[in-house]
Amino acid sequence: MKQKKWPESWHEITPGCMVFEPGSAHAYKTGSWRAQRPIWENAKCIKCGVCYLFCPEGCISQDEKGFYTADMDYCKGCGICAHECWPGAIEMKEEES
Amino acid sequence: MAKRIGMEVAIAAAEAVALCNIDVAAVYPITPQSHIAEHLAEIVADGRIDAEFITVESEHSSISACCGASGAGARVYTATSSQGLMYMHEILPIVSAMRLPVVMGLANRAVSGPLNIWNDHTDIMPQRDSGWIAFFAENGQEVVDMSIQSFKIAEDPDVMLPVVLNIDGFQLTHMVEALEMPDQKEVNRFLPDYVPYATLHPDKPVSMGTANMPEIFTEVLKAKQEALVNSKKTIIKVWKEWKELFGREYNPVETYKTEGAETLILTMGSMGETASIAIDELRKEGIPAGLIKLRLWRPFPFEELKAAVKGAKRLIVTDRAVSFGGPGGPVASEIRSAFYNEKERPIISSFIIGLGGRDVRVEDFKDIILKSIKMKKQDLDNIVFYGVRE
Numbered sequence: 001m002k003q004k005k006w007p008e009s010w011h012e013i014t015p016g017c018m019v020f021e022p023g024s025a026h027a028y029k030t031g032s033w034r035a036q037r038p039i040w041e042n043a044k045c046i047k048c049g050v051c052y053l054f055c056p057e058g059c060i061s062q063d064e065k066g067f068y069t070a071d072m073d074y075c076k077g078c079g080i081c082a083h084e085c086w087p088g089a090i091e092m093k094e095e096e097s
Numbered sequence: 098m099a100k101r102i103g104m105e106v107a108i109a110a111a112e113a114v115a116l117c118n119i120d121v122a123a124v125y126p127i128t129p130q131s132h133i134a135e136h137l138a139e140i141v142a143d144g145r146i147d148a149e150f151i152t153v154e155s156e157h158s159s160i161s162a163c164c165g166a167s168g169a170g171a172r173v174y175t176a177t178s179s180q181g182l183m184y185m186h187e188i189l190p191i192v193s194a195m196r197l198p199v200v201m202g203l204a205n206r207a208v209s210g211p212l213n214i215w216n217d218h219t220d221i222m223p224q225r226d227s228g229w230i231a232f233f234a235e236n237g238q239e240v241v242d243m244s245i246q247s248f249k250i251a252e253d254p255d256v257m258l259p260v261v262l263n264i265d266g267f268q269l270t271h272m273v274e275a276l277e278m279p280d281q282k283e284v285n286r287f288l289p290d291y292v293p294y295a296t297l298h299p300d301k302p303v304s305m306g307t308a309n310m311p312e313i314f315t316e317v318l319k320a321k322q323e324a325l326v327n328s329k330k331t332i333i334k335v336w337k338e339w340k341e342l343f344g345r346e347y348n349p350v351e352t353y354k355t356e357g358a359e360t361l362i363l364t365m366g367s368m369g370e371t372a373s374i375a376i377d378e379l380r381k382e383g384i385p386a387g388l389i390k391l392r393l394w395r396p397f398p399f400e401e402l403k404a405a406v407k408g409a410k411r412l413i414v415t416d417r418a419v420s421f422g423g424p425g426g427p428v429a430s431e432i433r434s435a436f437y438n439e440k441e442r443p444i445i446s447s448f449i450i451g452l453g454g455r456d457v458r459v460e461d462f463k464d465i466i467l468k469s470i471k472m473k474k475q476d477l478d479n480i481v482f483y484g485v486r487e
Contacts, residue, residue: 010319013316013317015294020302
């Protein structure tokens with residue numbers, strides 16, 4: 001069954017707008033907000049994981065070689081990873097429309 | 098069996114709450130509410146009830162603690178006054194939006210500035226649109242009864258909304274009154290255990306207080322509005338049950354000697370008692386005056402008020418708060434608006450009385466009624482600050 005994105009009428013709102021499906025924020029892809037994307041230059045990366053720790057979206061993960069990537073479905077392009085990366089391995093690049 | 102006793106009303110409010118099998122109370126003391134906080138803390142400390150009394154550091158925390166505890170499925174109570182309520186302001190609409198049945202006793206006190214600790218309604222009026230059910234109690238007995246009723250109303254599955262019970266500071270909280278305190282068995286018969294709609298528990302995940310995008314926010318507020326409007330049915334139902342069990346009647350709009358009355362005066366809270374004596378005296382003098390007491394402030398009882406006022410020529414609305422630069426007292430302007438589309442409507446005058454503890458005596462109510470009868474049409478647009486020194 002395809003889930004409705006929004007309730008069709010106010011009658012369908014649960015009391016207090018409570019959400020009974022755990023992890024439902026996963027369905028909301030915040031990547032559409034992004035104006036810039038983080039680009040890793042792995043030659044500079046020391047695999048410290050600061051980007052992973054600081055990402056407020058929790059969308060950065062480590063690949064099999066130990067380098068980091070962001071899940072573009074959720075990355076809002078906030079740039080905190082690039083700001084925190086002290087070896088300067090992350091650069092924010094404008095999204096091209 | 099209920100006992101007839103003499104008791105300070107704030108103490109009686111705490112005793113009534115203690116009969117309600119509460120799980121959590123988070124109360125920060127503030128004059129004139131402090132005796133409620135102190136006595137409830139004593140009751141918990143003495144082990145008379147099995148509840149947690151959270152000694153919070155502020156009112157912002159007390160209402161937030163209540164919000165969290167209620168979300169976890171507890172029956173919770175808080176109380177405050179004036180600045181304390183102002184400090185809660187940010188959380189009040191969150192509690193109602195989350196549909197959490199928190200009950201609050203509000204010992205009404207003037208809001209600063211200038212600093213004034215005495216009684217009026219300038220604290221509750223700015224919180225009018227917070228989405229809470231709001232009652233006004235007139236005497237100690239009503240404080241006891243309505244404190245207990247509030248839990249049943251708030252927790253009803255058709256309501257699920259917080260309730261604020263307005264208790265005039267000092268004029269009510271600090272009076273020793275003769276009242277009937279129901280016993281535990283009677284309250285248990287009236288008030289069932291709280292069965293929450295949902296609770297915050299890891300076994301049954303639920304998100305409360307979620308963010309709402311523009312695509313859904315309007316629908317959520319509409320649902321909240323409908324819930325508050327519809328709560329009136331449950332309020333009336335619960336008051337009927339109360340009457341059957343305890344014999345005392347409660348209505349959204351109470352009337353006193355309104356039969357054949359040409360002039361009506363409307364009060365909220367403890368001033369109804371004084372005004373009723375003025376009505377007795379005026380009636381003796383042959384002046385057809387009557388009294389309307391608004392017990393239910395939110396949801397506003399439009400139908401009941403219109404029925405109560407029917408046939409009267411004049412309606413004097415007393416306000417114990419000011420809407421600065423606005424169309425009159427907040428109560429008066431709402432009532433004017435309520436009657437706007439009525440074919441037959443009374444002449445409505447707005448009197449601001451009893452601000453910051455200014456006494457309003459029987460003679461004053463008589464004077465207000467007599468002055469209002471003589472008022473010319475052009476004077477009616479004026480907001481009368483009754484008794485102000487010119």
